[in-house]
Amino acid sequence: MKKIGVLGAGTMGGGIAHTAARAGFEVTVFDTQPSQVEKAIAAIHARLDRQAQQGRLAAAEVEAIMSRLHRAPSLDAFADVDVAIEAVLELMDVKRAAFSELDERLPAHAMLATNTSSLSITALAQATGRPDRVVGLHFFNPAPVMQLIEVVRGEDTSERTVEEAMALARELGKEPVLVRKDTPGFIVNRMLMPLFIEAIRILEEGIASRDDIDKAVKLGLNHPMGPLTLADLTGLDVDLNVMDYLFDEMKDARFAAPLTLRRLVRAGRLGRKTGRGFYDYQD
Ligand SMILES: NC(=O)c1ccc[n+]([C@@H]2O[C@H](COP(=O)([O-])OP(=O)(O)OC[C@H]3O[C@@H](n4cnc5c(N)ncnc54)[C@H](O)[C@@H]3O)[C@@H](O)[C@H]2O)c1
Numbered sequence: 001m002k003k004i005g006v007l008g009a010g011t012m013g014g015g016i017a018h019t020a021a022r023a024g025f026e027v028t029v030f031d032t033q034p035s036q037v038e039k040a041i042a043a044i045h046a047r048l049d050r051q052a053q054q055g056r057l058a059a060a061e062v063e064a065i066m067s068r069l070h071r072a073p074s075l076d077a078f079a080d081v082d083v084a085i086e087a088v089l090e091l092m093d094v095k096r097a098a099f100s101e102l103d104e105r106l107p108a109h110a111m112l113a114t115n116t117s118s119l120s121i122t123a124l125a126q127a128t129g130r131p132d133r134v135v136g137l138h139f140f141n142p143a144p145v146m147q148l149i150e151v152v153r154g155e156d157t158s159e160r161t162v163e164e165a166m167a168l169a170r171e172l173g174k175e176p177v178l179v180r181k182d183t184p185g186f187i188v189n190r191m192l193m194p195l196f197i198e199a200i201r202i203l204e205e206g207i208a209s210r211d212d213i214d215k216a217v218k219l220g221l222n223h224p225m226g227p228l229t230l231a232d233l234t235g236l237d238v239d240l241n242v243m244d245y246l247f248d249e250m251k252d253a254r255f256a257a258p259l260t261l262r263r264l265v266r267a268g269r270l271g272r273k274t275g276r277g278f279y280d281y282q283d
């Protein structure tokens with residue numbers, strides 16, 4: 001695989017494009033809002049320049065990476081890519097429409113990957129005529145930094161596609177893990193949401209202060225940051241959506257969102273984005 005098309009140039013699409021160009025792939029980026037592509041490419045350039053100033057990257061390498069990034073005026077520019085990585089909004093209808101359009105334009109051999117955090121790979125694959133070539137490639141934020149990629153097998157994903165996706169993740173400089181069954185939350189979010197939920201419940205029950213809950217997890221479990229800080233960083237609205245989705249799909253109380261979280265989100269205290277959340281929580 002030499003050429004990668006990235007669909008969606010938001011937080012994740014921009015980070016994935018950066019990662020792929022740095023790993024030596026030719027990368028074509030398309031977004032329905034062209035200004036997003038400009039913003040993403042400018043942000044990549046700024047990050048690379050910063051690394052060059054710090055002596056972590058040669059100036060020639062910055063130019064080489066930038067020369068591998070291409071703006072797509074339309075989806076027709078994906079006609080010669082070997083793999084498309086979709087990173088558009090986390091909405092089934094939007095993603096299915098995007099997959100159907102990609103399927104019409106991509107060459108027959110191409111693989112279709114989705115960066116969805118939660119949606120069913122199998123349901124997305126059914127919007128295409130090549131469900132065997134559809135796979136989950138779940139990157140973590142920030143994509144150029146985080147080492148993990150969850151490779152998710154849909155019901156119809158072929159063995160060949162899984163093997164190619166695992167190999168691609170390694171070529172991107174990442175460490176893949178294989179999620180053998182298409183299940184909500186895959187591995188990481190399925191474990192992370194109950195951790196967030198218990199941290200919030202311990203706070204609600206007055207068992208420990210916000211800072212002590214985070215400190216306990218940092219020092220006792222060796223996590224780089226505590227769960228309440230991480231929940232703020234991810235965005236409390238995003239966390240609540242993921243919990244509600246897991247609960248709806250599995251009808252399991254382990255994933256029932258605490259009321260405190262729902263209250264904060266209703267009040268527009270969404271964590272990092274708004275500067276309010278568990279940061280300034282008063283118990
Ligand atoms: N943000 C995270 O921490 C994170 C982590 C892992 C996975 N994800 C997943 O990655 C995906 C993208 O998330 P994000 O945070 O980058 O979102 P974002 O809102 O920052 O970016 C989404 C981009 O998609 C574009 N877009 C919407 N519809 C499109 C279409 N039909 N064709 C092309 N572009 C389109 C939008 O203009 C926007 O630029 C979601 O599925 C999300 O669940 C996010």
